Amino acid sequence: MNALKYTFLSCVQTVLVFSFRPAYGQDIAIKNDKVSRTLRYLDSVWLTVSVSRADGSDRLEMQSEEFHILGMDDHTLTAKDFRVEGTPVAEHRGDTNMLTIRYGRRHDRHYTNDDPATVEVCYTALKGDEVIRKKVILQFDALAVVDRLEVERFVARAKESGGGRGEPVFINDKWFTGLEYPAGYSRHTDGNTPKAYSRHYEMVGNYSFIDLEERDIEPQGVAGMVRLMHFPGYAKEGAQDKYYIESKISVMGIGKPSDNAESGFMDYLATIWKAPRSFLHYNNWFEPRAKDLKGDALIDIFRAFRSAVAPYGIKMDAMVADNGWQDHESIWQPTPKYFPNGIADMKLLSEKLKQEGTGFGLWLSIGGTNAGVPWGEKHGYLPAKPNSYFARYFRYYSLSHPKYKEEMLRQVPSLAKEAGLVYFKHDFNQLSDLNDNAGHPPTDRHGHETNLDAMLEILMATRKVNPAIYQNITNWVWFSPWWLMYADALWMLAGDDGLNGNWPEISSRAMATTDRDTYIWRMWGDTADRPLVPISRLMTHGIIRTSTGRMESKDDTVQDWLEYVLMHYARGTLLKEWYISPEVMSPEHWKALCTVHNWAAANEKYLDHTVFVGGRPDEGNPYGYIGWNGNKAILVVRNPGVATSTLRIPFDQSVKYHVQKTKRYHAKVIFPYRDEYPKTFISGQPMVIEIPGYATMAFEISEGKAGKPAAGNLPEIKDIVKTDSSITMSLPADAGARCDLQVIAYDALPGLAVNGQPLIPSRTSRSAINAFAGYAISGMPSKTARSWKMAVYDLSAMAGKNITISFDPAIPADTEIHLLMERKVIQKYSLTVPLNTLWAITPDRRRQTIQLR
Template identity: 50%
Template sequence: MLNYHQLKRPLIATVFLLLGYSAKSQQITLKNDLIQRTFSYQGKVWRTIKFSNGDGSRVLNVTSEEFNILPLDGNKTLSVADFTSLGKPRFYKHGDTTFLEIKYKPLSAARANSACPELLVVNHFVAKGDRVIRKKIRMLFSEQATVDRLEVERFVAKGDQQGGGRGEPVFVDHSWFFGLEYPGGYSRCRNGNFPASFSRYYDKVGNYSFIDLEGRDIEPDSLNGLIRLMHFPGYALPHQQQFELNSKVSVVGVSSPQQDVRQAFMQYLSTIWKAPRSFLNYNNWFDQKAKNLKGDNFVEVYKQYKNILDPYGIKIDAMVPDDGWQDRKGIWNPSPAFFPQGDTDLELLSQKLKKEGTGFGLWLSLNSYNNNIDWGLKNGYREAGRNAYFKQYGRYYSLSATKYRDEILKRIPELAKKANLVYFKHDFNELCDLSEGNNHPATDRHGHEANLDVALQVLVATKKVKPEIFQNLTNWIWFSPWWLQYADYLWMLAGDDGINGNTPEISTKAMFSTDRDTYIWRLYGNPADQPLVPISRLMTHGILQTSPADKEIPLQDWMDYVLMHYGRGTLLKEWYISLDAMTTEQWKTLSSVHSWAKQHEAALNNVRFVGGRPDEGNAYGYIGWEKNKGVFVARNTGPAAQKLVIPFNEAMGFYGAKGTYKANVVYPYQDLYPATFKSGENIEIEIPGYSTMAFEFEQGTSSADKTPERNIDFSTTKVSAQTLKTVLTIPANVKRRCDLLLIGYPQIPDISINGKTLPFSRQTKALLNNFASYAISGMPSTKAADWKMAAIDLSAYAGQTVEIVYSQKGKFESHLLYEKNVEQKSSWLLKTELLPLTNDTRRGVIQLY
């Protein structure tokens, strides 16, 4: 198929008669069986007058300026009205793609504009079977020229208009989408200026990227219904005896009948992205014992992993040294401390790992962030000029500066090929450069585009030599769906290993989950304004377990934590695990969840976030569908049972057969959920307090009856101004856990049980808005209040009545969390990889005060 991104001039091909063109009608149409773009000859130029689907039943009428050119040295723009068409439009074919080429020359008055080309060539093209039409503009100048802003599309349309922003499409009239196939493009709609720069709900969250457009994206003469697709190209480049500037490719697509336009966009995206793939890797960033890459040390680490995982049928796809493998005084050469023979030793390590059954990956920042920039300056490399936002972070080279650009375009693909790499973790993607002399105008917007262009070239060049390589982009990316043409995964922009202590939880592993999931809530929790990048494509920093003390974590806490990681659908499965920090049972549960996620990968790849903000005590979860099968992983971060209400329709990615469905509980026990769900209506599922659960949906009806709640006998009374008393009869059939949970705001009351002071089995305390300083933007909760929490094990009192006396120190809560024994129903046992840790009990939490 034609690589249209490389299109620079018409290919030699058969010229066709102008279909639909005549002197009388003065209209031409580019089309295939699914989509059409129609032009009208008006005032010696060709203007788009409508877009329509293949049979013409869906039409979007437009008033188009076709393009808009803004010079760097002024505000006077050029549109198609400042040109005249040169000759007749030309249809031609290359393979299965049909092109329409229209050439323009400027009017005399336009030539005074410094950004006016001598020749402007517009190529529209459509491939057989596509629901999209693309467009690219080529401008030729007789001398050096600079274009500040180029609008590849500019037109007015009626109908609802949504979306837009950096690297985002615009959705029109619930049927059409428009955008640039470029993560650094900008789209505006409604009045030509919506949304304002960096104003999407998720634009400034966590470790976000910021580029100052200095208002040059703004249209001063806004117009109702105006849509603009633009980028900031900067310099025209020498080409033969002229200078040439090529636009990014624009795309327009249409949904099929009864199809949601966002679903249509995702179907289109799936034709150009790197296909979703699961990838399990070990990363040594937190594992001190694996930092030493000398000799066979790293291979020995893998061998130990392999011995543990082989019985479970799990294979690690790659062993990955993080930052530290490289010589910081150089351009991505191996450190002589670990690799005395340079590339030869690095290749040898890769060969040894491959022989043992795994691959080799590397951490690498494209701009050499964390390397010795002073060394680079002495050796002719140029440092990037950082804007005010990025000055708070470290230094790095300009990707667009000639020497460094040429070096990394050669070195990074060479490294991938020589060392037979299967994975790159590309960290620190500032893509910000205001410096003079780096092959772009010295502005933030032009430096950004120039550096981004080189970054994309490196990714493409690497993939060319290693077609199956996995590529992960981390710090300071943004959530443009068009990144997925080049990268497999994008960083979620959180802190590396955060613990969120905004809401009372007794498990520190639960706080780790709350941290990750609160970031995802902040990004995806607003259904009206959320990224189009699937949650499953996010890098979340994986499973973290590095201290021997972590062996003491209760097994269910550990499995809850692991299940929430996999329940997000994450395809990039990173294990930051130290071998001396795991028990046999922890390995067993981790392996069971990994295998279960592999079994349900298709559904998990489509997960949507549901529920409320996790660190404010709300229940939440992730639901994903693949045809008639669904998976739902949910968690309740508060003590009271909460009901999650989930739309059972296309909004949640359900495109299966309509009808009735049942839910099988697969964790922490196995049973039928006592409800039948009907597509088109809401799914309502209740999650007990402080619980993590997993469900599998399938067609059918539930025959299960809801287990009647047996009231727990208790009473709480006031004894004096500062003293309360609870008389509680503990059920005789409690098993595993029967914890009195005390939450003080902030102080826990003094407490006695039957006149005795019992020790706390666990204690935790608030860590309010404990977000990493570099990833705190948009995250602090206004509801978080100081707290302390403690648990007292009451299982020894099963079947007895106890008297609990509290000496108040302010506001507090008292809850009983218990696991009550139930009769196991072996007939419900499912063929699932998940271990049902509590198959013979059911959890309940009751508030005593």
């Protein structure tokens, strides 16, 4: 649903409801058909005393101060520091009920110039919503400044959780409350919980930091206090020479009777966010040839894509030009290097792409990073004055300074309209400014809010000229769910790419998967403290395969590639980025990519809801993603270790399963083969999945009892004889497709021989401990990772033979030797499958791993 739906109606007094003098203890309510908020006349002001469902159930009682104003000089004001003017005014417009209460100054107290002359508190309830909204409007007679404005401030004797930067507070695991604003701050329990940046997922990776200077702290906090606040700074001039501060909108809501607070909040969020949608595009960042935007280079690359994906029925939404298209001696004009005639040439490129069957998109930093700040400074555009954290990075502009803001409000929508853009990647969102001449007090908290307000205004102005534009917000974003009112996708805050070498893996593609998934584990792996932004709404830097060999080694196989692609899509990723050079793709690589893409599209209703399950990938723990929709789910799991491992998966609301407990479920394996999984699961009890070494598996889960696998169980390998210097065994004859001897050493790799013949490794790899990108390393290093080396020896030619593996008896005791086999089974399978079905790459084989030493 459009985020503009809930724009507050004017609080003009039109239909009088209370025409009598209010009496002490009298109640009034703002309500709709779902929820009700009750206010009581106490001490000459109207204060909220409870919220409940419309029928009175799930009542939450509270003692409210209704609002709280903190001045720059530390003096404070609440509703009790004012007097009610007139009577509460109720009005009904269409499906919306409104209640407005107006306060004026009291005659028995002194006020400063920064204190409001009047305060209006406006409540709204829209029919069918399970929320009530509130806004506070401060009116001043002259220019004034407010440090902090609390839109809600109440005490509830209840269990409270959540909160933080741009986060809701959950109360009694039923109610939720927060500001509909990414940079609102919420506290609970004692009025000061959580402390700034103390959530498990904050200050991790490429995180954002704004110095609040402890102005979020309430020194007189009490048990059960909830506070929703922001930092407005200067009042804005309005009508009749008055000045105004309008608060951010607060929301108080509850979900369905059977749902917990998080589920209720997510249902509410789905009514205001930019609706989830898949977007497939090519980005030219990693491909040198594609960065040349003159002529038909980008069009030729698209034609190569179109030719390859057309047999699979795939349509690409856009070709995207990343950083490099802009003229550094302008405010986001096309560079003459590629566009001699400026926007006319860019429009021509966009039109050519549209004629070919796709759209055009651009990278653009709204704050002006990489936009020629030295030039801009000479031409009157004010550079931002960053805090110490952001000062380490690139220069950028003050987005709230009138000259740059006005130019961006014109230029970004103009680019979208004139060039016919379908996508923006908005990078480098510092939003930190300590300037004293940029429309805000010279503090980080006020500069942040004012710059963010300008950014949101630009995003909405762009949507006004192109409602369908896909908007991706990247570096230094934070995971407030209210970002999704303005953005389609948010960056995962990792390095651009990376190979995680903390844990022994032989495939570079596997290491690339471990890198992405370790970041996601770090932020989404704790079910008790994870972002509310769905994993499916993350930008992850997509699928990479370039002419420069980025993110791969020459020994990586098609199956390695397929599993890498599958794990990318298994996250539920809606923003599908292909950093791919078509010329390096074989037919098998295209088949792997396109079948997974089509499978994900066919299962989007499940993958939209993916939840991370399992442990830290780069410490060898099995993990995966599960997405439920009703009584069906998609589960994709991965074992980054060489030994068979067991993954326990919750079967409750923590994984967004909302159907009844004690029901029987079964699973079908759909990758890397197709067969029944031999276990029945009971809802309410953890699912237990066994995953062979280095395996990636996908399942469809639905109601019913487990069937019998067509292939049956693999026979055990017996009569393995081990000594200090040898291992003797018979290799199964059915392991001829793949039979790898895998050696992991935490010192030097040992020399090995089989039947007296020295072995030469077919593949090798080695550790790179905590090699996260420097700008995204915060919170990521493993405390247990240690150096390792790995070698793989291909024994498939010896399948069915007796072998003796010999080695020096003096090798370290922790050197590991494993056997990984793909064993042939008797199972019928079809060579012809639908194009939206995963490629069962080992249809008649089953993996078996055995630790020999």
